[in-house]
Amino acid sequence: MIQLTNISKIYTTGDVETIALEKIDLEITDGEFVAIVGPSGSGKSTLMHILGLLDKPTTGNYKLDSKEVSDLSENELARVRNQKIGFVFQSFNLLARTSALKNVMLPMMYGGVPKIERPMKAQKLLEMVDLGDRLEHTPAQLSGGQQQRVAIARSLANDPAMILADEPTGNLATHQSEEIMQIFTKLNEEGKTIVMITHEPTVAAFAHRVITIKDGNIVSDQKN
Amino acid sequence: MSDFSEILASAIEALGLQKTRTALAALGIVIGITAVIALVSIGQSAKMAVENQIATLGSNLLTISPSLQSSAGVRSANAATTLTNEDGTAIQTSATINTISQVSPEVSRRGQVTTGSKNTNTQIVGATSTYPSVHNINLSTGTFISQNDVNSQTKVAVIGPQVVSDLFGTNTNVVGQTIRINRIAFRVVGVTASKGGTGFQNQDDMIYVPLTTAQKSLFGINYLTAISLEAKSKDQIVVAQDQVGYFLLARHKIANPAQADFTIISQNDVAGAASSVTTTLTTLLAGIAAISLLVGGIGIMNIMFVTVTERTREIGLRKALGAESKVIILQFLTEATVLTLVGGLIGMVVGVVLSYIVDYFMKLPFTISLSSVFLAIGVSAVIGIVFGWYPAQRASKLSPIEALRYE
Numbered sequence: 173m174i175q176l177t178n179i180s181k182i183y184t185t186g187d188v189e190t191i192a193l194e195k196i197d198l199e200i201t202d203g204e205f206v207a208i209v210g211p212s213g214s215g216k217s218t219l220m221h222i223l224g225l226l227d228k229p230t231t232g233n234y235k236l237d238s239k240e241v242s243d244l245s246e247n248e249l250a251r252v253r254n255q256k257i258g259f260v261f262q263s264f265n266l267l268a269r270t271s272a273l274k275n276v277m278l279p280m281m282y283g284g285v286p287k288i289e290r291p292m293k294a295q296k297l298l299e300m301v302d303l304g305d306r307l308e309h310t311p312a313q314l315s316g317g318q319q320q321r322v323a324i325a326r327s328l329a330n331d332p333a334m335i336l337a338d339e340p341t342g343n344l345a346t347h348q349s350e351e352i353m354q355i356f357t358k359l360n361e362e363g364k365t366i367v368m369i370t371h372e373p374t375v376a377a378f379a380h381r382v383i384t385i386k387d388g389n390i391v392s393d394q395k396n
Numbered sequence: 397m398s399d400f401s402e403i404l405a406s407a408i409e410a411l412g413l414q415k416t417r418t419a420l421a422a423l424g425i426v427i428g429i430t431a432v433i434a435l436v437s438i439g440q441s442a443k444m445a446v447e448n449q450i451a452t453l454g455s456n457l458l459t460i461s462p463s464l465q466s467s468a469g470v471r472s473a474n475a476a477t478t479l480t481n482e483d484g485t486a487i488q489t490s491a492t493i494n495t496i497s498q499v500s501p502e503v504s505r506r507g508q509v510t511t512g513s514k515n516t517n518t519q520i521v522g523a524t525s526t527y528p529s530v531h532n533i534n535l536s537t538g539t540f541i542s543q544n545d546v547n548s549q550t551k552v553a554v555i556g557p558q559v560v561s562d563l564f565g566t567n568t569n570v571v572g573q574t575i576r577i578n579r580i581a582f583r584v585v586g587v588t589a590s591k592g593g594t595g596f597q598n599q600d601d602m603i604y605v606p607l608t609t610a611q612k613s614l615f616g617i618n619y620l621t622a623i624s625l626e627a628k629s630k631d632q633i634v635v636a637q638d639q640v641g642y643f644l645l646a647r648h649k650i651a652n653p654a655q656a657d658f659t660i661i662s663q664n665d666v667a668g669a670a671s672s673v674t675t676t677l678t679t680l681l682a683g684i685a686a687i688s689l690l691v692g693g694i695g696i697m698n699i700m701f702v703t704v705t706e707r708t709r710e711i712g713l714r715k716a717l718g719a720e721s722k723v724i725i726l727q728f729l730t731e732a733t734v735l736t737l738v739g740g741l742i743g744m745v746v747g748v749v750l751s752y753i754v755d756y757f758m759k760l761p762f763t764i765s766l767s768s769v770f771l772a773i774g775v776s777a778v779i780g781i782v783f784g785w786y787p788a789q790r791a792s793k794l795s796p797i798e799a800l801r802y803e
Contacts, residue, residue, distance in 0.1 A: 226716055226797040247720045253796075254718020265713045265800065269413040282718040287402070326717075 174200040174223065174334075179232030181218050181388075192218040193229070194388040202333060205360040206367045207379035207396075215388040217338065220369050224257055224336045225249045237333075254283045258327025262339035264319045266311040272298055272322045273307045279329040297325040301355055317348030324355055334365040341375050353378045403723075407730035414703075421699040422739035425780060428692020429743025429772040430750060432685040436768035437751040439681035441760035443674035448761065450667045452532060452591045452599070456627040457663040458496075458636060460644070462619070463656070477619040478648065478657040481607075484623050486647060493643055495636035498626040500530040503610050503617065509563065509603060511575045516562040519602045520577060522610025530626045533599070538571040538586025545606040549613065553582040557590045558601035577603065578614055633662050682768075689772060693779045696736070700780060704728060704787035711791040712799025721792040725785065732784020739780070740773040747772070 181193040192215045200206055210216045221227035222234065225241060234242045241252060253259075266275045276294035285293065298307055301321035311319050320340060327335050337356070341349035349372075357378055360366050370376050377396065384392040411418045460483075462476035484501035487493060503522040508515060525543045527533065533540070540554055553575060555563075564570050573584050582605060591599050611617050627636040637660050644658055645651075711724055748764055755762040791799055 221797045224716075226800075227795055247722075250715060250718050250720045253716060259716055261800075265709070265716075267710065267713070278714070279717045281402070281406075282714070282720075282723070330718075 173202055173235075173237050174198070175233075175235040175238075176222075177233040177235075179219075179222060179229045179234065181215070181222065181227070182230045191388050193222070196232070196388075196390060198383070198390065200365065200367060202365055203360070203363055204365055204367075205356070205378070205380045206365075207376040207382045208367065208369045208385060209371060209373075209376050209382060210385035212371070214385045216369050216385045219385065220336060220338050220367070223367060224259060225253050250282075254279055255330055256332050256334060258324075258329070258332045258335040260320070260323050260327050260335060260337035260340045262342040264311070264316075264323045264343075266319055266322055266326075268312070269310055271308045271310055272303060272314070272325075275311075275322055276326045276329055279326060283330045285330070294325070294329070297328050298322070300328075301325050315348070316344050317351055320344060320348070320352055321355065324352070324359075328359075332364075334367065335359065337366065337368040339369055339371070341370065341372065349375060403726055403730050404734070407727055407734055410727075410731055411735060417699075417703050418735065421696065421703060421735055421780075422742065424692055424695030424699055425736055425739030425776045426743040426746060428689050428696065428776050429740055430747040431688030431692065432772035433744060433747025433764070433768055434750040434754070435681045435685040435688065436678075437747075437764045438754050438760070439674075439678035440763050440765055441751070441755045441758075443671070443678055444761045444763055445759075446670050446674050447667065450663065450670055453663060453666070456630055456633055457530065458625040458627060458633065458640065458660055459662075460623040460625065460640065460658050460660050462621070463659050476657070477617075479620040479623060480618070481611075481620060483644065483647065484620065487623065487625070487640060487643065490643055493636075493639045495628055495632040495639055496625050497628045498526045498530045500524060500526045500624040500626075501607060501620050502527070502622045502624060503607065503615060503619075504621050505615055507578050507603075507614065509559065509575055509577050511563045511573065514563050514565075516559065518556075518559055518562075520610065520614060521602055521604050522607040522614070523604045524607050527604065527624075530624045531599070532591075534589040535586045536589040538584070540586055541604060541606050546608050549608045550606060551580065551582045551609060551613070552585045552606065553577065554586040554588060554604040555584055556588050556598075556600045556602045558598065559603055560587055562601075575603075577605070580613060627662075633664055637662055685768070685772075689775055693775060696776060696779045697783045700732060700783035701787055704784060704791070708787075708791045708794070708799050708802035711788065712794065712796045712802065715792070715796040715799060724792045725789050728788030729781065729785050732781045733777075735784070736777045736780030740776055743776070744769060744773065 176196055176198040179193055179196040180191070183190045183192055196219065208216045208219060218227070222229050229242060232242070233240060236252065236256065241249070244252065267278065273291060273294050276297055277290040280290045280293065295304070295307060298304060301324055303318060303321055303325070306314060306318060311322070314322065341352055344352065353375060356366050356368070368379065376382050380396050382394055382396055383390055460479065462479040481501055484499055487496065488499040501524060505520055506517060507520040508517055523541055524546050525541060528535070528540050535554070536557070538554070541552065545552055555570070555575070560570055563575060564573070570584050570587060574581050575584060576582070588600070605614065625636065625640065627633045641653070641656070641660055645653060645656060648657055650656055714724055715721070751764065752762055
């Protein structure tokens with residue numbers, strides 16, 4: 173459950189102020205599948221980073237599961253990200269030269285999952301994204317679509333309620349995009365909240381709610 | 397990620413993933429440490445070699461050499477002939493000199509020595525029976541020149557091992573053989589034991605003959621070129637130098653010590669001069685080592701800084717996935733420490749082996765300065781760890797998204 177109230181983000185470079193987000197109010201309930209769309213520079217990425225606790229808003233309140241998070245310390249934010257949010261990035265961001273299994277185990281290490289439980293859990297997650305036969309492959313040995321599936325498995329490592337995906341299909345061919353979206357659809361059916369940034373209408377079509385952002389404001393918010 | 401063994405394991409794993417990068421970083425550390433250890437220890441070996449060499453010249457040794465008397469700034473043009481056999485006897489029998497145990501009057505010049513078809517040019521020393529104990533000379537075979545030989549001017553010679561090999565080759569059975577010094581036949585009565593000397597006064601490359609024979613038959617002179625004295629103990633060298641000096645001044649009727657017609661040099665003086673030379677040498681090598689350490693340090697600094705900065709995105713990702721800043725800093729600190737430790741150990745081993753090899757081939761005594769080892773490893777470790785830690789610390793302070801976007 174996400175509640176944003178009056179969220180603004182202003183970047184200051186020298187004397188120039190750039191308003192990335194302007195007094196955004198937004199509520200996303202558990203189990204939703206939301207696409208955030210908009211032209212580049214509209215502020216959709218900034219919104220995503222604030223939702224993911226990767227960046228702090230300049231002003232405004234953010235309640236995650238009814239708990240105010242805008243005044244948490246860096247370390248507390250790290251713990252919340254680790255436990256409640258799974259990230260999927262456009263450029264995958266897997267650790268190079270590191271096996272798929274170890275990449276998936278990384279958030280478990282930071283989350284304090286006992287060492288002996290990690291390989292089993294990670295293997296199950298990779299099997300779920302159909303990579304059970306690629307456990308020991310490094311990112312360089314995997315296709316883009318496979319790498320993104322490893323990233324999805326990693327986002328599920330600590331069983332978070334919400335998955336934030338920033339242009340998850342931006343670097344993928346059409347048929348690979350399709351696979352990724354099917355996985356998201358399945359995860360959503362299993363109860364995960366999915367929030368996804370995209371500029372591709374065909375990808376946005378998988379979501380149940382589409383929020384359009386322009387110049388730092390929400391210009392439309394409609395059910396699919 | 398609470399327990400340290402896990403951080404250590406992942407640090408080692410991270411180092412193993414980037415073998416070239418790790419090897420390059422370690423190489424900088426290895427070179428810095430190797431250079432310092434090898435240069436300092438070779439310098440010290442050279443110093444030790446010189447000191448050992450001086451010690452072989454004789455213990456508590458004082459040498460009186462004749463010098464030209466200068467009066468009113470004008471030096472006599474005559475050769476220094478001021479030291480006589482009588483001076484030697486007088487020092488020996490003097491009641492006022494109580495710090496001297498042995499007196500060895502000597503003449504020495506270079507001469508041509510032949511046997512059969514071989515010949516060599518070497519140092520000919522006219523000596524008495526006291527010579528071996530004053531100069532720490534031992535015999536490997538035969539006997540040294542006796543007082544009897546000196547009294548009756550016999551034509552016998554004791555030769556050094558270098559002369560043996562120059563004149564007789566591999567035949568070492570030389571006692572009883574005849575050699576010709578300046579065309580006069582001498583019978584070899586003994587061979588001195590090798591002292592392994594080198595350089596301008598190689599004691600292995602000398603021929604000893606009775607003092608009187610040398611003066612009358614070989615050189616045609618009646619003066620001495622040196623009187624060597626042995627002080628009773630090391631502590632009495634300075635007193636002995638004074639006693640003998642004033643005694644000789646009185647004997648030569650010279651009132652002003654500045655006009656003395658002789659000089660007395662103690663082994664301390666020689667050792668002091670040589671030691672100051674080798675100290676300069678060691679300082680020079682230490683300077684070179686310090687520059688190596690500086691260059692090595694800058695190398696370590698660069699590679700650590702670049703490799704850690706390169707991993708800013710990785711740091712951003714780890715933070716996004718829930719790593720706290722301190723865990724990230726600890727990880728990079730551990731990586732840097734492991735790297736410098738391994739590099740340091742390799743550098744230490746290579747440095748020690750290198751010094752050993754150089755010492756072996758240059759016939760120097762092998763020695764390792766522990767302080768140089770600690771200094772080299774300490775400096776490299778500090779540089780490596782600080783420059784592994786600093787960029788990681790800086791990157792961990794960035795918000796995850798800034799770090800993730802870092803190019």
